[in-house]
Amino acid sequence: MGNIDYAILYAIAFVLAFLIAFFATPLAKKIAFKVGAIAKPRKRDMHKVPIPRMGGIAIFAGFMITFLTLIWKLPLVNIKQTLGVFIGCTMIFLLGFFDDIFELPAKPKFLIQILAAAVVALCGVRIDFFTIPFIGDKEFYTTFLAIPATVIWIVAITNAVNLIDGLDGLAAGVSSIASLCLMVLSIYFDNPPGAFLTAILAGSCMGFLPYNFNPASIFMGDTGSTFLGFTLGITSVMGLLKGYTVTTIFIAVLVLGLPIFDTAFAILRRFLAGKPIMSPDRGHLHHRLVDRGYTQKQAVVTLYGISGILGVSAIAFFNRDLKFALLVFIMMGCLLYFTVKTMATHDKDNES
Template identity: 45%
Template sequence: MPLYIYAFIVSMALSYLATPKVIDLAWKIGAIDVPKDARRVHKKPTPRLGGLAIFAAFTAVGLLTLPLEQSSIQGMLVGGAILVIVGVLDDVYGLPAKVKLALQTVAAYIPVLFGLKVQWVTNPFGGMFYLGQWSVPVTLFWIVGITNTLNFIDGLDGLAAGIAAIASITMMLVNASLGQVNATLVTALLAGAALGFLPYNFNPAKIFMGDTGSMFLGYMLAVAAVDGAVKSATAIALIVPILALGLPIFDTAFAIVRRLAKGKPIMQADRGHIHHRLLDVGFSHRQAVVYMYLMSLALGLCAIIMIWAGVKQAFLTLAIFFVAFLVGGRQFVVSHDKKSQHL
């Protein structure tokens, strides 16, 4: 059995075992999410800090399986640890959005200092662009951006953890097929840690991952994608993680445009995310989460098809899924409206 499969299984088991301990810790130190506004969909106080269990499982197994002598791995782990500290401080005390963004940028710069950066932007249809002096800004934008996509989408029980697990598994399979050992191990560890946490986080959640978890998962996925892109000779190395994380990327991009159009700060939370829209049209909490899981699975499958069958087949599959989700979603809304009229 490949090492990354062992890493996946052990990471999942440790995360599952560690989460109850973190629940107790969160109650003791007061790291509790109390619903205070209409944006929050949970009804009772719920512990945060679940990301500590994810981080602990990832780190414990990672220290035994990752090539710690490599500078890229060192930078990845140091930056991830910094973000976990930032997340804990935010989950316990609350940090201003600007402070979090500044600290995220610092964490993103750590792997760059260790030599991990995007130097080429590739086109899946052919051609490559050398970034030159733009290499560092593009790398920072990518890492900080993906770090926040999971943070933004973490609005329903189990949503961010499930999507992170799906994206991690997608990237793990692709990296394994391309022979990217480090990126395969990192994404296997992330997938296992997220899945081990998920039983406690799915609706009704016993604990939230908090910023500790969402920022750590987003950050590590972003850096793993950069590591895979740097060491891969394929022209679609960064297209795969963009597809795998397509749902949170789209949701975040739409949120930024929406907030700018309304003259609001881009880091200011609102109730316009995809999961909020699904709830508004009649989806239950669990139905909305599962629907978004299926969307992420579809995007992940397209990423895998792109590697194994080609770009045209992947985009054809994507178009089919897009139509299917539109029709299925509309059918659900119509059915829900009819039921409401009969009540």
């Protein structure tokens, strides 16, 4: 299959996933009401009225239906890896589904996340080896560490995305941006499976986003946020980390930088305060922006901008064009500043 054919496949996958997620979201809302998966306002929450929280059903439907329908269009499909992705993602989806209904304890959820990631790794989606640039690009095989390293990465990204799901449209938008950047990088790395999966994931997120952006009529819940994080973890391994350089690992961390850094600071903050690492608080970056006077829209757009800057900088860094990376960083920073200022002026005008 030529590059043009691949481009057409990625476009079809994106559009199909978008449409399925978009039209499945009203159904997800009905299911949420029926099973009682309703997010009631808590002290640290931003919403003031109960809102259904199973939008992840639509994201999962958009991703999985498109995945199972079009994966066979790729040449030399790895059946074992495909089965691993299907089983692992389905396990995480079901975990989130029941968590949104029954609010399961943290430890059992964590163990199931590890099990789901292990299934994916055992089916061949794992970091088999890496190379260190500038020392002859010698290959260092991870051997017995391949599966544990992959499981740790996938579970970490799963929980990182889950933790940033605190404002309307934040997790869906950031995941969309990260997916699109990973898709571009997967195309650069000539990795069709990685590009295919990230195109589907971006389409699914963006199909759900019109219902989830402020003011949201539905939340994705753990059904969506853990599924998004889990799938981003898988796609980053398939598209970037598997058998590449330490520099590539840095690029993957940069693309997923917003949820990773926010989670790292949350862990450090809670550790220093003597609190359990998994205990919820109002110290996340999105909470801090709102507490500083940002509206939800301003905070979300700001974090979109930061995520976009990190992603585009990762692409520029991959091309070893540091001047271009710096220029993009400055231009997007200025655009972000003026966008937030414009939104602030608009909100003040509406209030007066």
